[in-house]
Amino acid sequence: MSVDRETAVSHVEVIKREGNQLRGEIAEELINETSFFTEESIQQLKFHGVYQQDDRDLRKQLKKEGREKHYQMMIRARIPGGVLPAAAYLQFDRLAEEYGNKTMRITTRQTFQLHGVLKGDLKKTIAGINEVLITTLGGCGDQVRNILMCSAPHRSLFHQALRRDLLALVDELSAKTNAYHEIWLDGEKWQPDNRAAEEPLYGKTYLPRKFKLALAVEGDNCVDVYANDLGIVAHRDGETVAGYSLLVGGGMGRTAAIADTFPRMADPLTFVTPDQLIETCREIVKIQRDFGNRADRRYSRFKYLLHERGLAWFRDELSARLGRPLVAPRELTWEQTSDHLGFYPEENGRFALGIYVQNGRIHDTDRMKLRTVLREIMETYAPEVHLTCDQNLILSGLTEEQGEAIKALLLDAGVPLAEQLSNVVRYAMACPALPTCGLATAESERMLPDVLKEIDQLLAQLGLQNEVMSVRMTGCSNGCARPYIGDIGFVGRTIGKYDLFLGGDFNGARMNALYQELLPITQAVDTLRPLLLHYKAGRKSAERFGDYCHRVGFEALRAGTLAEAKDAQ
Incomplete structure (x- = not known):
């Protein structure tokens, strides 16, 4: 893992540095006649929420026939905390039907992926997502990804405060480049003197690798908070937020053939008051920006920086940047990891219904018409939708009568209710x-x-x-x-x-x-x-x-x- 980082950077770092704040040649390649993007554009596209893929089931046959791969795009949205209105859900459903492979997939980070989108339909699909005020910028790439939050549709003042802090974090830690709007939306370019030379947080080369955040409520670890680069655990004092314990250095990735790569659980770092949260999280991200490994992407995640330099070094560095000593984190207790499925009341007299979606794939089969029935439910009842970290979804804001009617619709469509599932x-x-x-x-x-x-x-x-x-x-x-x-x-x-x-x-x-x-x-x-x-x-x-x-x-x-x-x- 020892590398001279002053002289050595990875090929991806060069692409980012020379990409003009995520512009690269994407706009030009969008209108050429090829069915695929070049390597440079592939790396830039990730920041816009797009992965170029191909149908690997067809690779061997297409190669035998002397034909190119069946290229297609996966588009991942950014939906903070996984909350979206029924109208936005229906827009994803429409886009999946018109441009994708007629399925939607709920990810383990509370958002939607659309698969099977062809290059020629990419701009129309992304513009369609933005029509319902959802972006794909930040869905992928070396930046802060979709920020997780407990998916339970609580309506208390405490949970409203958590939602406000979540959205403030999203605003603070999101990329500010106008390239996204230039390429995918109105096409209008800012004049050079009207935009910063580089990102205020990310600079010209963004982060060394992806950076994941999750916000949990103490007692219910439904977001797998320890698996994130930065975990945020809210402590409750009645209807107010007493503060947050921050955990750092989690991450699940490893390379099986390389012994010194590993998954890691986040370590408790410090306790912050609500007014200190945004500044502290920003400085944590900046330390990874400034010290993370940019030479070898296998060791570029935040967890390797902490492993190499130690938690004590990181505490000192963060304290110096904040200009104050760090307060010890609170001891955490976990009573459950709820999937929030089933039918249950909310605080405001309404009800929620959590629906199981196997592996997050929303589609119709011969035995189960999940996609069709969910479309009918959205059109008829317009519930608020909460996507969960277990790849399921929750319908919120229902009356008791609506909930019973929806359960009947699900059963008629062959969709099992939560209580009918085995625990496994x-x-x-x-x-x-x-x-x-x-x-x-x-x-x-x-x-x-x-x-x-x-x-x-x-x-x-x-x-x-x-x-x-x-x-x-x-x-x-x-x-x-x-x-x-x-x-x-x-x-x-x-x-x-x-x-x-x-x-x-x-x-x-x-x-x-x-x-x-x-x-x-x-x-x-x-x-x-x-x-x-x-x-x-x-x-x-x-x-x-x-x-x-x-x-x-x-x-x-x-x-x-x-x-x-x-x-x-």
């Missing part, structure tokens, strides 16, 4: 992976449902069907579905083989650990069976599977599983 299915997550993600080395979204079905059957056979556990799967080691903090994590290494991680904390406050490398997914249930038997025989009252694996340790699990499995049979 309800708390599972997967990333998209193949065929669209260019980084994927294995299946995830298309694989997990079958794996969950087998795990469900196994738990039923063992009498453990009521146990609550989280199963998370990704198609590569980057960890978009946060597999490193699940009770069970499957991380794809190659087609059909996964690294198996065990021992996470269901409440998201502890990482799991690697139990077995390159496990054939066809052997997943056979591998889990003796472990679950061990758990059934040795668990304490109400102890969850991840907690049990962490307590007894892998050595004991490996030594005892076979013997205890035979005894249990």
